[in-house]
Amino acid sequence: MAENNSTDPVAEPDVLVVGGGPAGISAARAAAGAGLKVVLADERPTLGGQIYKQPGPGFTVTDPAAMDRQFRYGRTLIESLDGSGVDVRLRTGVVAVEDGHAVLVTEGEPARTVSAQRMILAPGAHDRPVAFPGWTLPGVITAGGLQTLAKTQRVLPGKRVLFAGAGPVALAFPAQLAHYGANIVLALEAGPSPRAADIVKVAGAARGNSALLRDAVRYRAGLLKHRIPLRYGRIVVRAEGDGKVERVVHAAVDADWRVVPGTEQTVEVDVLCIGYGFVPSLELMRLTGCEFDYQENLGGHVVHRDGWHRTSVEGVYAAGDGAGVEGSFVAIDEGTIAGLAAAMDAGVISIEAAARSAAPARQRLARRRALSAATTRMYRVGPGVFELSTEDTVICRCEVVRQRDLAAAIESTEDINVVKAYTRAGMGPCQGKNCQRHISSLIARRHGREISDIAPATPRMPVRPVPISSIADHSIEGPGLFVAEETVLAEEKEVTP
Template sequence: MPVSDQSIDLLVVGGGPAGISAARSAAEAGLDVLLADERPTLGGQIYKQPGPGFTVTDPAAMDRQFRQGRALIDSLDGTGVEVLLRTSLVAVEDRRVVLVTEGSAARTVTARRMVLAPGAHDRPVAFPGWTLPGVITAGGLQTLAKTQRVLPGERILFAGSGPVALAFPAQLAHYGAHIVAALEAGPAPRAGDLVRLARAARGNGVLLRDAARYRGMLLRHRIPLRYRRIVVRAEGDGRVERVVHAAVDRDWRVLPGTEETVRADVLCVGYGFVASLELMRLVGCEFDHREDLGGHVVRRDEWLRTTVDGVYAAGDGAGVEGSFVAIDEGRVAGLAAAMDAGVLSAADAAAAAAPARRRLDRRRALSAATARLYRVGPGVYELSDDDTVICRCEAVRRRDLAPAIASTDDINLVKGYTRAGMGPCQGRICQRQVAGLIARHHGRPIEEVALATPRMPVRPVPIGALADHTIQGPTLFLAEDAAAEDGTKP
């Protein structure tokens, strides 16, 4: 590993709501904090800010999420938190982590404690035509709309589930997009759901009002919202021209004879999110499984300590529950790090964390009230056919996976036989799909299919960022050594 050049009390990985909140609360308690994020701006996915080169001259004209994110980012001012943007954590060994900032060589930081807040990414869903130009995830389209102010087409069909299926089409319509329909794979609310929502309303007024406002926006823009519908395939010559969708049962499995075709040049897919687990798996954290929270979720105690000493996890990377939960979890994690470091007493930490804990309880009461509506069905992993590309990086189709899956339920062996998961994304896109195929073939729940072994580097980086003179190791040699052996100069 590169020679260590910095030692800090706390490293926070992730510059979204959880990471910012954790860094701020820990720094205010007295810790020396370094915050690293791979994006060019802070804010994460939900509070994504315009990138370098863009200037917001009228913040009042931006949406509320932008203003909330800007206020959260500005709250770091004066705290002493060191922020590294365009920086990825690519390796970790004990308390030493390797950071690579874009355009620079690797550096090693020794962190006494770490808060991991890597966030989440769109749940990949493979179906025939999902690789056509014009098929885009909700996160990708959000990036275009929020940071570039670009809409990629003229007729946009949204298909997904969860709160995003209501909010995102309304937000796109606000940006001027023509949404032909919004498809929700889950069920329509019933009277019992509304009663449960009313009981969980205390402390959640903003979220419920937002939901009502988004529903009103869909009505005003005459956007049909259809429940129990899922994408079957995308069709077109060189790009999306048509989208076929169908009705599904409670497990999101397609009901034969219910297919409909709609003309669209963009298909936005948003079937929820999965947590970014790579760092937590690399350091050895233990996990449980809850598909509605993103699949594998890291195991934590009441102070958000993981099963690895000195490592805390907060936000959607530890279980997808939204930005409000992420902010409060970040605060609790930052206070926990300060308490465990001895700069904050247990009593003071408990008092400071109490308001956040109360808010978390209320948010989770609301989540429990919507559990029937937002349950993820296993059918979401059963939409591909034999010709569908499952691993986009290595161009591995479902038929290429079939012989390996028939012979083993070990995803590492399937990866070794087929190369699915060996590309630049390191399985982030295809791993859940492969696990779903294994589960279906062997008649097992998807949660019983172990994930592939994590490897370093966690993120793809230029080899020049790592292969420099600072790297030490008995099996490595420097260019000067090779030159000395053959009598030449480097």
């Protein structure tokens, strides 16, 4: 497995895989196994993505058995690339794509353009942002953020943690964090508690999903072991405190996750961990011009794909949570299918061979999705998740734009780009990841539309924050303002005694 090397020539692979999580690894392995030249780029210092993240440089795991199962499984998945011939480029972000070209930026190096006949986009997902009073206080952290601290840095940010979320995450994350030593005083699940009919449906979909169901039982047992109360049908209303989280107010919700008046309760904590699911990272797919569908339970806008995970743009494939959030096992199988599709379309394997190789993955996907369908009543995302903010709530954290600051612009338009231009909401470093969905909901409610009708803001490159020196044209200088770094170094060398 070749890691990034600044002396490598600019690559011109048969396939560029973007993302080093389970989907990206599987796609790269499948494409390379079919005989294609593959480059895999990931902005993290280690492979594994969010779900299988590994300790960063400087950390050594001396006893893998002491780590959780996700770590060990992720390690096995990563090691499957050894000897595959995949050129892995870590700390390398893909900041723009267009017409078979991608701009790669590696830490400390100038940008490079890679030409690839085919691209498999597996950018993963990020935590679903939920705006409520106090969500910007120090001590409020997403499940992914806290998991990163605990898994890769072995750091716990507080002494009393309240977890609030929904879906499988509401079972898994509190149990995992407790395993790492976190004191979880309460876990809240916005969805309803399981009914007998739900258990029957899940049992009917158990075939091929025994590992997932065992995990669910183990997580529930973990909550019981650590005496962590799990309360269903409740959501965070607000976080309070003087400069940091000191207490959290939560309340009961109806089937649509709308707060039931008079049910508020307060808990004293110093950390509030939010885990209301994930949304796909769509930026690169939108830059390429891919078509999209809308499924809130899969994260909102999701890229349109055919049965081989081809997008509407020729030569571009999408796999994993970045194409619709369905979990790591689905991501692995989708990555395999996308890698085989790229090889089939390149003509290095036949349609029949690709179909045979993809058949086991397709069977597993059908079983996973049968289980997801069985849990729909419990795990569907309610529209009330977008209705927790007040007029004084900061909606855009980067530009400190409050809900009341958005009102006039939203009154005049249904176009989120116009709201962005007038208020600067969405112009900060996160490029709207934290606020865009909430603003879309505000627009939809004001104009009597569905949130699915509100198109996301126009994508811009670079899709990730990047040092301007990495993408600057060093042949351009502005005397008196800026000069190329090489010129500065030469002048300093001349005057050095």
